[in-house]
Amino acid sequence: MxxxxxxxxxxxxxxxxxxxxxxxxxxxxxxxxxxxxxxxxxxxxxxxxxxxxxxxxxxxxxxxxxxxxxxxxxxxxxVALSPTEISDILQVIGALEGAAGELSCARITDAELAAIETTNEAMVAAWQAGDYPGYFSRNREIHEAIMAAAGNAILQATYRSLSGRVQRARFSAQKTEQQWARAIDDHNLMILLLRRRDGAALAQLMRDHIKSKWPVISAAYSESKPTKPAGQKQKQLSEE
Known part of the structure; x- marks a missing residue:
C-alpha cells in the first residue's frame, strides 16, 4: 500500500x-x-x-x-547536499546511532527485541527475493526501532531530522555484492549484540556501519539529476 x-x-x-x-x-x-x-x-x-x-x-x-x-x-x-555536507551529516548520524546502540542494550524490552528480530528476518527475505523496496523499507525500520529502543526523545528527534536529509540515498542506493553481504552481516550482528545486551560492541558496530555507507551515498548524490516535478498521479488527500 x-x-x-x-x-x-x-x-x-x-x-x-x-x-x-x-x-x-x-x-x-x-x-x-x-x-x-x-x-x-x-x-x-x-x-x-x-x-x-x-x-x-x-x-x-x-x-x-x-x-x-x-x-x-x-x-x-x-535540497541537494554537497559531498562535504553529506560527510558531516554522516559523522553525526554515526555518533547518534552509536549512542542509541549503547542505550538500547540497556533499555530494550523483550517485545521490542522480538519485533526487531522479526523485521530483520523480513528484510533478509526481501533481499533474497530481490524485493529491494521491501528490503530498504525494513532496513530503515530496524535502524529507527533501535533508536526508539534507546528511550531518549532528544536523541531520536535529532536523529530523525538529520537522517531524513540523506535517507533517500542511504536506504535506496545500489550496492556491490560485497556491500550487500556486509549490510546483511552487520544487521545479523546487530541482532546478536542486542540479545547479548553488549552496548559497547553494538555502539562500535553502528558507527562502523554508517561509515561504510559513505561511498554508496556519495555516489548516489553525485549521480542525481533533476526530474520533472511530481503531481501527475490521481490519488488524493481529502481536504474535507
Whole structure:
C-alpha cells in the first residue's frame, strides 16, 4: 500500500496538516522528488486534492527540517547536499546511532527485541527475493526501532531530522555484492549484540556501519539529476 492509498478517506481537519507534511516528506525521502527538483505547487495541489495553503505550510516545515530550500519569488526545491555536507551529516548520524546502540542494550524490552528480530528476518527475505523496496523499507525500520529502543526523545528527534536529509540515498542506493553481504552481516550482528545486551560492541558496530555507507551515498548524490516535478498521479488527500 503506497502513501496516498493510506491517506485516502481521512477527513479529520485536525490531522489534515500533518498528513500533507507526511505525504510531501515521503515523496522526497522515497526519491520521487529528487535533489534540485522544483516543487510544482499546482500539480501537487491537484494530486493531493488540497488548496495551496496547507501545501505551503508543509513546504515551510520541510524547509525548516532541511529537506527543501525556499527560493525568493521562485518557490521551493529539494535540497541537494554537497559531498562535504553529506560527510558531516554522516559523522553525526554515526555518533547518534552509536549512542542509541549503547542505550538500547540497556533499555530494550523483550517485545521490542522480538519485533526487531522479526523485521530483520523480513528484510533478509526481501533481499533474497530481490524485493529491494521491501528490503530498504525494513532496513530503515530496524535502524529507527533501535533508536526508539534507546528511550531518549532528544536523541531520536535529532536523529530523525538529520537522517531524513540523506535517507533517500542511504536506504535506496545500489550496492556491490560485497556491500550487500556486509549490510546483511552487520544487521545479523546487530541482532546478536542486542540479545547479548553488549552496548559497547553494538555502539562500535553502528558507527562502523554508517561509515561504510559513505561511498554508496556519495555516489548516489553525485549521480542525481533533476526530474520533472511530481503531481501527475490521481490519488488524493481529502481536504474535507
Amino acid at each position: 503506497n502513501t496516498f492509498d493510506r491517506y485516502q478517506g481521512i477527513v479529520r481537519k485536525t490531522l489534515h496538516h500533518e498528513i500533507v507534511v507526511d505525504a510531501l516528506r515521503e515523496l522526497i525521502l522515497e526519491g520521487e522528488l529528487e535533489p534540485r527538483s522544483r516543487i510544482n505547487e499546482v500539480a501537487l495541489c491537484e494530486r493531493f486534492g488540497i488548496s495551496r495553503t496547507p501545501l505551503r505550510e508543509a513546504i515551510k516545515l520541510l524547509a525548516a527540517e532541511g529537506l527543501l530550500e525556499l527560493m525568493p519569488n521562485r518557490g521551493a526545491r529539494v
